[in-house]
Amino acid sequence: MELVCPAGTPAALRAAVEAGAHAVYCGFNDETNARNFPGLNFNRQEVAEGIAFAHRHGTKVLVAINTFPRAGQQDIWHRAVADAETAGADAVILADLGLVAHAAERHPGLRRHLSVQAAAANPDAINFYAETFGVKRVVLPRVLTVAEITAINREIDAETEVFVFGGLCVMAEGRCSLSSYATGLSPNMNGVCSPPSHVVYAEEGETLAARLGGFTIQKAARGAPAPYPTLCKGCFTSGDTTGHVFEDPSSLDASELIPALAKAGVTALKIEGRQRSRAYVKEVVRSFRAAVEAVDAGRPVPAGQLARLTEGQAATTGAYAKTWR
Missing domain, CATH: 3.20.20.70 (Aldolase class I)
Known part of the structure; x- marks a missing residue:
């Protein structure tokens, strides 16, 4: 092959x-x-x-x-x-x-x-x-x-x-809307998922927040590795559970x-x-x-x-x- x-x-x-x-x-x-x-x-x-x-x-x-x-x-x-x-x-x-x-x-x-x-x-x-x-x-x-x-x-x-x-990627190929919703740039038209221009890391007390387009995608303890904020692999709270709702990294x-x-x-x-x-x-x-x-x-x-x-x-x-x- x-x-x-x-x-x-x-x-x-x-x-x-x-x-x-x-x-x-x-x-x-x-x-x-x-x-x-x-x-x-x-x-x-x-x-x-x-x-x-x-x-x-x-x-x-x-x-x-x-x-x-x-x-x-x-x-x-x-x-x-x-x-x-x-x-x-x-x-x-x-x-x-x-x-x-x-x-x-x-x-x-x-x-x-x-x-x-x-x-x-x-x-x-x-x-x-x-x-x-x-x-x-x-x-x-x-x-x-x-x-x-x-x-x-x-x-x-x-x-x-x-x-x-x-x-x-968890999305049906060619049909992802998450990143375009958060940033206004479409992976399938502009060619960029979770564009760096929309990524922000901000210290919040003892944690570091990773944000995309204003949305907090994940938080890490001070000094711990901070992941790149990709929406589908983010860590979210749903009900009483906090974890990777869409997909584990x-x-x-x-x-x-x-x-x-x-x-x-x-x-x-x-x-x-x-x-x-x-x-x-x-x-x-x-x-x-x-x-x-x-x-x-x-x-x-x-x-x-x-x-x-x-x-x-x-x-x-x-x-x-x-x-x-």
Whole structure:
């Protein structure tokens, strides 16, 4: 299976390539990219140079243009698709239906992947994109079990890519409204969840409050680590209980499920983490490359190597092995 790895900076791209990524995904430093944070991402020259470097090492580069264009300003997104093709991208990762149609019509030679932000989670939706717009691969939402992925792969004419490590969001992909409610900036349109410009840390007696858009998301004792205020992972009081109402701060780690995902017909394994350091990227990519090679050779997947890199030092297999219904 292809190992698709994150790169939020040119340095992270080089680290991912040198650590053994089969493919790297990155984005332009503007709102066409769903990780539109200050200090991250690539200008046009950096994308072209990164692609050239990756290709010299036999690695593909996928450019994520995975936010939803605003009415009347779609030219920004159209230019991004054209610039990705000019730079030599191996594929673009798109979410918006109109942008997928535009790419198919104006850039037919550019391979098209469907972003997880499009939330295509059943054979009818996936086959529609494949048959109508020539989409070759779909990144599946993180709400499916391995059995459900197996059933989908039996009925579609497209490759599937699934997340195996990194941040885990409780929202239906592409449908999050919490951050936009608190800040006025939408993750799916402006490309930023819990934007740093709206984050405030304030001392309140013996505690440090982490706030987003004026809302207190979590409090920590003086001197204790203060979490980044992400709404869905905040600590709230509901009734008589105080805790993580939406989601515990934990990371996805599906490394032990790689053999099952291979059997399910998955084409590519995706690592989340374009906001992470190059050291993080290097270690995670190296570990998963070893896991993929172990599966190919019929050996057990090495376990427990990445525990200290998970969010809150806690990991979950998420919906892949969910027991609720």
